Amino acid sequence: MSSASEPSELGDLSPEELRRRGYSAIDWIVELLASSRDLPVLARTRPGDLLAALPLQGPEEPQDWEQTLADLNDLILPGITHWNHPRFFAYFANTGSVPGIIGATLATALNPNSMLWRTSPAATELEQRVLEWLAGWLGLPTSLFGIINDTASVSTLCALAAARQLVPGYSSQEGMGSLAAPLRLYASEQAHSSIDKAALLLGLGTASVRKIPTRADYSMDPHALEAAIVSDLAAGEIPFCVVATAGTTSTTSIDPLEKIATLCARFDLWLHVDAAYGGAAAVVPDMRPRFRGWERADSIVVNPHKWLFTPMCCSVLYTRRPDDLRAAFSLVPEYLRSDVGDDRSEAQGDDADGLGAAPVDFMNYGIQLGRPFRALKLWMVMNAYGRAGIEQRLRHHMQLAARFASWVDEHPDFERLAPTPLSTVCFRYRPGAGRGTGDGTDLAPVPQDPHAAANEELMARVNRGGQIFLSHTRLRGRLALRLAIGNLRTTAADVQHAWQTLLDTRPPVATRGTGGVAS
Ligand SMILES: Cc1ncc(COP(=O)(O)O)c(C=O)c1O
Structure with missing residues (x-):
């Protein structure tokens, strides 16, 4: 078919439409944020209200933008629970801050996919650099490897997969069948349910998670942890990882990280620190003593989408063992090899100053292949x-x-x-x-x-x-x-x-x- 026959109405909306809709969308956001105190924080709608209001079939013909905006106001807004509301005090807050909103919008406009370095070098390298900055702000070594995942649940799952990879005798090919005894993982009874979910997904079973009692302040009792490890070893089971929490979900208690790190070193266990919410506090230098010991962790999760004013989703996983994380996830089919037909990767070798270091293909360090440009909003917030x-x-x-x-x-x-x-x-x-x-x-x-x-x-x-x-x-x-x-x-x-x-x-x-x- 010749291009001359292409109907002019195909393709995207015009630049003029982008301007018209985009400006009105920005005005809408400004209004929303300005009036958020007047909105009920918790949605008052009943189950099924929006379902009943929306047509059963999607529109056959293009809909008017003004009508879409009116539906947003009349149908959708009432069913929103406003996490951006200044009086949202439930769970843990997350903020759609102005730089975060702008960053997320611009990232969507660019729409890169940082699965491989070459599929968007700047998205990959910005992610590397902002995570170095953030590590520095948290008082952590900037040499840690960092990667942005969607949520802490996924970051923790990835960390535990890396920890399992290190268990002597564990084979990725054979899976759990390669081990003669059950694996054991330790977390306090106040730890987040994402730990159990990770155990479930990794095929360890939730029974593999030993729930360690807490002390009066709801932090993990290190003596009970030690006793549990010793008892499991005596029973021939395989302790492999401790998850310490810095800021538990119920009370924000902080586990004794230094003592737990010492126990992990003694028993050769992977230490993962779940600082999804609490980690942000380490930006405040006087708070750092509470986190002492987390710099010894094998992996740490901190969620900028909780208490670092970055909109959903943005969870950072740090590890000082990127090779083990990579070993747990790297699986490169022919169609994703970037060493074929691209001489730029080869031109760069490992380099101590980090400027000419081998490029990172983030797809090798986690579950997902396609990755949105989450670093942009974090960069803009910072x-x-x-x-x-x-x-x-x-x-x-x-x-x-x-x-x-x-x-x-x-x-x-x-x-x-x-x-x-x-x-x-x-x-x-x-x-x-x-x-x-x-x-x-x-x-x-x-x-x-x-x-x-x-x-x-x-x-x-x-x-x-x-x-x-x-x-x-x-x-x-x-x-x-x-x-x-x-x-x-x-x-x-x-x-x-x-x-x-x-x-x-x-x-x-x-x-x-x-x-x-x-x-
Ligand atoms: C301590 C802790 N860890 C993990 C999570 C899970 O976070 P996400 O929703 O990012 O998976 C939460 C959620 O509140 C949490 O409080």
């Missing part, structure tokens, strides 16, 4: 605030959390259920708790929680109100509310607002029938 700006923001969040914790401690009807080492406060409503009863470290486990219903009710009411969004956890049998500060736009007034909302929303005195009940 450039926009600078290390000092990020340090100030993190410090501020920790100060706000400490302030909230002090209000809880001082109030006779509330109590704290865990220490607050970072920016998350675990507390509960307990009428008659008394003032300043401590940080929860003295509370023994309870089989039943007489205050659970009142706290559930309080959380449900608060979240329904739309002004703030909190989540919960369970600590030594007690239902705990969590206020996690981490959104870039959260101010002191927002935290004050959260406290006032809790005070105003407490169940009325008549139904506060739990006063004075211990536990």
